Amino acid sequence: MVAALEIRNLHVSVEDRPILRGVNLTVKQGEVHALMGPNGSGKSTLANVLMGHPAYQVTAGQVIFDGEDLLEMEADERSRAGLFLAFQYPVAIPGVTLANFLRQALNARLKAKDPDSKGISIPEFRRLMKAKMDLLQMDHSFAGRYLNDGFSGGEKKRAEILQMATLEPRIAILDETDSGLDIDALRIVSDGVNKLRGPQLGVLVITHYQRILNYIQPEYVHVMLDGQIVESGGPDLALRLEEMGYEWIRARHNPA
Amino acid sequence: MVVAKQRRRTSAPAAPGYTLEDVKALSAAHREPAWLAESRVAAWEVYEDLPMPSLSDEDWRRTDYRHIRWSEAETIIQPNGASVAQIPASKLEPLIGDQQAGLLAFVDGQVVQREFSTQMAGQGIIFTDLLTACREYESLVRPNLMTKAVQPTEGKFAALHAALWTHGVFLYVPRNKVAELPFHVVIHNTRPGASLGHVLVVLEENSQATILVDYTSAPTDQHCAYIGATELLVGDAANLQYVGLQDWNRQTYEFSHQRARVGRDGNLDWIVGTMGGRLVKAYMELELDGLGAHGRMSGFFFADGEQLFDHDTQQNHNAPLTVSDLLFKGAAKDSARTVWQGMIKSLPKMQKIDGFQASRNLILSKTARMDGIPGLEIEADDVACSHAATFGTLEEEPVFYLMSRGIHRSDAELMVIDGFFDELLQRIPFERVRERLQAAMEAKIIGM
Numbered sequence: 023m024v025a026a027l028e029i030r031n032l033h034v035s036v037e038d039r040p041i042l043r044g045v046n047l048t049v050k051q052g053e054v055h056a057l058m059g060p061n062g063s064g065k066s067t068l069a070n071v072l073m074g075h076p077a078y079q080v081t082a083g084q085v086i087f088d089g090e091d092l093l094e095m096e097a098d099e100r101s102r103a104g105l106f107l108a109f110q111y112p113v114a115i116p117g118v119t120l121a122n123f124l125r126q127a128l129n130a131r132l133k134a135k136d137p138d139s140k141g142i143s144i145p146e147f148r149r150l151m152k153a154k155m156d157l158l159q160m161d162h163s164f165a166g167r168y169l170n171d172g173f174s175g176g177e178k179k180r181a182e183i184l185q186m187a188t189l190e191p192r193i194a195i196l197d198e199t200d201s202g203l204d205i206d207a208l209r210i211v212s213d214g215v216n217k218l219r220g221p222q223l224g225v226l227v228i229t230h231y232q233r234i235l236n237y238i239q240p241e242y243v244h245v246m247l248d249g250q251i252v253e254s255g256g257p258d259l260a261l262r263l264e265e266m267g268y269e270w271i272r273a274r275h276n277p278a
Numbered sequence: 279m280v281v282a283k284q285r286r287r288t289s290a291p292a293a294p295g296y297t298l299e300d301v302k303a304l305s306a307a308h309r310e311p312a313w314l315a316e317s318r319v320a321a322w323e324v325y326e327d328l329p330m331p332s333l334s335d336e337d338w339r340r341t342d343y344r345h346i347r348w349s350e351a352e353t354i355i356q357p358n359g360a361s362v363a364q365i366p367a368s369k370l371e372p373l374i375g376d377q378q379a380g381l382l383a384f385v386d387g388q389v390v391q392r393e394f395s396t397q398m399a400g401q402g403i404i405f406t407d408l409l410t411a412c413r414e415y416e417s418l419v420r421p422n423l424m425t426k427a428v429q430p431t432e433g434k435f436a437a438l439h440a441a442l443w444t445h446g447v448f449l450y451v452p453r454n455k456v457a458e459l460p461f462h463v464v465i466h467n468t469r470p471g472a473s474l475g476h477v478l479v480v481l482e483e484n485s486q487a488t489i490l491v492d493y494t495s496a497p498t499d500q501h502c503a504y505i506g507a508t509e510l511l512v513g514d515a516a517n518l519q520y521v522g523l524q525d526w527n528r529q530t531y532e533f534s535h536q537r538a539r540v541g542r543d544g545n546l547d548w549i550v551g552t553m554g555g556r557l558v559k560a561y562m563e564l565e566l567d568g569l570g571a572h573g574r575m576s577g578f579f580f581a582d583g584e585q586l587f588d589h590d591t592q593q594n595h596n597a598p599l600t601v602s603d604l605l606f607k608g609a610a611k612d613s614a615r616t617v618w619q620g621m622i623k624s625l626p627k628m629q630k631i632d633g634f635q636a637s638r639n640l641i642l643s644k645t646a647r648m649d650g651i652p653g654l655e656i657e658a659d660d661v662a663c664s665h666a667a668t669f670g671t672l673e674e675e676p677v678f679y680l681m682s683r684g685i686h687r688s689d690a691e692l693m694v695i696d697g698f699f700d701e702l703l704q705r706i707p708f709e710r711v712r713e714r715l716q717a718a719m720e721a722k723i724i725g726m
Contacts, residue, residue, distance in 0.1 A: 073682050074681075074682070097681040097682045098681040098684050098687065109679070112679065113676050113679045115676045115697055117698055117701060122693075123683070124683075127680075130683075130684045130689070131684050168700075
């Protein structure tokens with residue numbers, strides 16, 4: 023059965039300030055959606071609240087993931103259920119190597135399925151890491167580096183997609199994965215995502231700019247404004263936005 | 279900001295109830311050579327002239343030990359049927375490599391296991407308990423025992439130790455000899471009371487050794503005291519790796535003086551792990567005496583419950599071109615308290631010295647308190663000396679990040695704390711020592 027992420031009338035506040043004001047959106051496995059919008063419209067808030075960041079309070083609405091109430095789950099349960107967020111600003115964790123971290127993440131999945139699991143063997147893990155790193159044209163020495171510590175912007179984004187490739191989520195949210203990337207890095211990251219595309223993966227690409235959508239082509243495009251999705255359409259909507267700017271959307275929805 | 283100095287009204291700490299008769303009785307029971315018995319009596323006189331340190335002394339103002347019940351803690355532990363079987367087996371396994379040059383194990387101050395490679399002995403290397411060494415190697419012990427590194431005059435507890443030390447270790451490596459395999463010392467107490475242990479390491483010119491000393495004691499509900507001294511004498515161009523791991527029971531009050539002297543082009547890698555005890559006051563002083571001497575000090579500590587750890591370090595650059603590098607990393611949870619105060623000093627005109635110290639503190643509860651007080655006293659101008667102290671809590675962002683990849687909160691927290699210590703653990707070149715420290719740390723974290 024195809025899993026779906028269904029966001030229904032979601033209202034979210036940060037420190038009692040409403041940010042999301044009734045978001046409705048459904049992303050299914052196998053689909054690629056883009057969520058566009060100006061800065062401050064609530065796109066990243068949506069990404070973080072879906073992953074379960076503790077700083078956000080859901081004040082109304084529901085999120086159903088594969089038939090389960092997502093909002094009742096801790097962040098780690100959401101991940102193990104098949105949700106993934108590529109962070110806009112991945113946090114550095116000194117002292118924890120990328121390899122050690124990914125192995126623990128994989129083992130947490132194996133143990134959740136089978137409490138007696140001994141986890142992935144080290145040789146098997148090494149093979150898996152190398153294959154996934156090659157997919158993203160990452161030097162193998164990356165595995166021994168501390169997580170995001172001293173990584174360049176492009177390296178951080180590649181490391182996020184590496185995690186996505188390794189953890190094989192059912193629904194992945196890419197939060198401004200394109201921000202700050204030069205064209206070469208953008209191409210590598212997008213290629214990586216495209217190689218993972220398929221009937222098992224649903225993707226929600228959150229972006230301010232249309233550019234990444236030239237590489238990761240969506241079937242659906244949504245526009246967020248002031249905490250609500252105000253327009254939905256096909257890929258042509260992104261092109262119109264690029265041409266006419268967000269003011270065009272704003273004028274349509276907040277006539278002065 | 280101006281901080282008004284407050285006069286504290288404090289009652290002076292009580293002293294243990296020892297007398298000169300105890301000192302003499304100890305010497306007699308040990309059948310000690312006269313020079314040693316005399317040095318104990320001389321130290322006793324120093325002891326009697328010194329006051330008990332109190333909160334009005336600068337280096338004791340954060341460490342109040344007045345709750346020690348000397349009536350229990352002063353009783354010198356008497357071995358009774360001590361045997362190696364009383365030591366947890368895991369403590370006897372080599373911690374450095376698979377083989378060791380020697381093992382010396384004490385239970386309640388009595389030697390219960392003595393292993394020493396004949397090949398090493400054939401090279402003139404000596405590895406034995408300190409009392410035996412005092413009897414058999416007077417010419418090597420007497421000039422070095424509490425004369426060059428730790429001296430009775432430097433404090434009440436140093437003097438008390440010199441007067442009443444109960445047991446100890448002597449490692450001697452002659453000139454140009456290399457002990458490739460490590461030495462392992464296990465000091466374990468099964469009974470409550472006082473023990474006064476001594477470590478004396480003498481490395482002659484261009485020699486090399488690695489030694490690990492492991493301190494443990496069985497749980498008890500009575501107060502215990504450990505009044506220790508560690509003396510590391512590293513000769514010219516000699517190379518010493520010293521690891522001290524302390525995991526006393528929770529009723530132990532440790533007062534220890536540890537000092538190393540490093541000669542010209544000598545090198546010392548000094549590692550300590552502090553996990554146990556009720557209260558620890560440890561002076562650790564590095565004297566870089568010879569041109570180009572190099573010393574590295576790495577401290578790992580984790581305090582929980584009601585523990586108080588006070589590490590007082592000094593890096594003294596007594597010669598030009600000396601290099602010191604100190605890193606102390608620790609955590610505190612529950613209502614534990616930790617103090618690290620460090621000082622880098624140089625004598626005048628000691629140019630081209632390079633001294634560094636960093637104290638990194640991770641505070642894991644609202645009721646824990648950690649102090650880190652770096653200090654520099656440099657009387658030369660062509661130097662590179664710096665210090666840093668940082669304090670942080672367990673942050674939610676990294677924990678959330680790890681959780682977002684499917685890792686349980688408790689494992690995520692453990693990973694972040696592990697990560698904090700990694701920089702320190704990377705300085706320890708012995709895998710099993712790292713594992714031991716990690717396991718002790720994880721046990722404390724899980725006890726949250």
